[in-house]
Amino acid sequence: MQFQRLRLVGFKSFVDAAEVHIESGLTGIVGPNGCGKSNVLESLRWVMGANSAKAMRGQGMDDVIFAGASGRPPRSHAEVQLTIDNAQRRAPQPFTDSPVLEVSRRIDRGQGSTYRINGKEVRARDVQLLFADASTGANSPALVRQGQISELIAAKPQNRRRILEEAGGVAGLHTRRHEAELR
Numbered sequence: 001m002q003f004q005r006l007r008l009v010g011f012k013s014f015v016d017a018a019e020v021h022i023e024s025g026l027t028g029i030v031g032p033n034g035c036g037k038s039n040v041l042e043s044l045r046w047v048m049g050a051n052s053a054k055a056m057r058g059q060g061m062d063d064v065i066f067a068g069a070s071g072r073p074p075r076s077h078a079e080v081q082l083t084i085d086n087a088q089r090r091a092p093q094p095f096t097d098s099p100v101l102e103v104s105r106r107i108d109r110g111q112g113s114t115y116r117i118n119g120k121e122v123r124a125r126d127v128q129l130l131f132a133d134a135s136t137g138a139n140s141p142a143l144v145r146q147g148q149i150s151e152l153i154a155a156k157p158q159n160r161r162r163i164l165e166e167a168g169g170v171a172g173l174h175t176r177r178h179e180a181e182l183r
């Protein structure tokens with residue numbers, strides 16, 4: 001699965017619609033301090049189902065909605081869309097046969113999030129599972145957060161193992177086993 005395009009509306013500092021085209025290979029985001037680089041990475045984690053305050057650098061879930069700045073009033077919702085090229089049919093069932101996947105997450109102030117895949121409303125879990133086997137996902141080591149390299153070096157052995165398992169593509173198996181045990 002190849003990420004193609006990320007579209008943000010009302011997400012953190014991105015009050016107006018912003019689009020990021022993602023080429024294959026390594027992508028870096030550069031720009032002056034405070035211009036929104038980390039917010040772009042966070043929007044990618046968020047659309048893939050990230051929910052922890054740590055991943056999102058905020059107190060509550062509504063903190064991802066544009067809060068108002070430089071004369072612009074706050075927005076009532078935020079939305080992020082991720083377009084994925086699935087030409088190689090690597091997406092898990094039931095999405096294997098869709099050549100393109102459009103994953104979106106929208107949050108309305110005080111009302112929580114709605115997730116969609118190709119326009120159809122799904123659970124947060126469905127979005128998380130879509131990425132769980134792909135060594136991508138919101139906690140993927142493929143997304144290198146600011147300060148993450150030094151964290152990896154300083155990590156406790158158990159946490160370092162979790163990161164390596166995710167990189168090796170077996171973390172998705174743990175997620176599925178956990179789901180199976182709950183049923």
Ligand code: ATP
Pocket residue numbers: 011012013014031032033034035036037038039040063064065066067068069146
């Ligand atoms: P640095 O180079 O310092 O790491 P950066 O480019 O990563 O900076 P970000 O941390 O992505 O910058 O963006 C910070 C900006 O986003 C701040 O100006 C902050 O006020 C703004 N911001 C964060 N959340 C919101 C929000 N909910 N509404 C409006 N602006 C927000």
Ligand code: MG
Pocket residue numbers: 037038039146
């Ligand atoms: Mg930053």
